[in-house]
Amino acid sequence: MKKYLRRIGALLLSFIMVLSMCTSVFAQDNIIGNRDDEGTITVKGVDAESEVTVTAYPIVTANYDKDKGNFTGYSVVAPYEINDPLNPTVVELNTIADFVKTNSGITGTSMVYNVDNKVYTAKVPVGSYLILVEGSESISYNVAVVSVYYVNKDGQNVLHEGETDMTL
Numbered sequence: 001m002k003k004y005l006r007r008i009g010a011l012l013l014s015f016i017m018v019l020s021m022c023t024s025v026f027a028q029d030n031i032i033g034n035r036d037d038e039g040t041i042t043v044k045g046v047d048a049e050s051e052v053t054v055t056a057y058p059i060v061t062a063n064y065d066k067d068k069g070n071f072t073g074y075s076v077v078a079p080y081e082i083n084d085p086l087n088p089t090v091v092e093l094n095t096i097a098d099f100v101k102t103n104s105g106i107t108g109t110s111m112v113y114n115v116d117n118k119v120y121t122a123k124v125p126v127g128s129y130l131i132l133v134e135g136s137e138s139i140s141y142n143v144a145v146v147s148v149y150y151v152n153k154d155g156q157n158v159l160h161e162g163e164t165d166m167t168l
């Protein structure tokens with residue numbers, strides 16, 4: 001009898017494991033976005049000096065299906081080189097920052113200072129953005145990355161709006 005119960009228990013456990021894998025597969029289908037999706041990126045900790053500019057340069061963009069317009073993944077913005085679009089290295093980011101600074105044809109999104117919250121914000125399409133702070137006379141800021149990306153939360157597609165803190 002004991003042997004019989006163990007076999008039934010093992011069979012039941014196997015069945016539960018198979019069902020749990022099926023649920024994960026179906027959950028992936030819920031991550032759907034479209035080309036019009038935008039989110040807000042936020043940069044904290046930058047002193048609001050009169051000549052300071054905070055600019056967001058796209059380095060990774062979201063890709064969408066041509067027919068349905070659904071989200072399919074991410075790709076690196078040309079001409080930049082990043083081995084893993086979801087995890088750029090410091091060396092890759094500094095190389096991109098140097099390229100942006102020396103090529104006047106590269107345009108980014110100017111971030112707006114919010115006096116009440118003391119943060120810079122910008123509304124941008126889904127993707128990752130290199131943040132450059134320029135014009136500060138008293139502080140030298142490092143480059144940073146802020147992203148807007150899709151998250152499946154409780155079976156619903158939501159946008160995660162990123163922020164970074166540049167405080168020393």
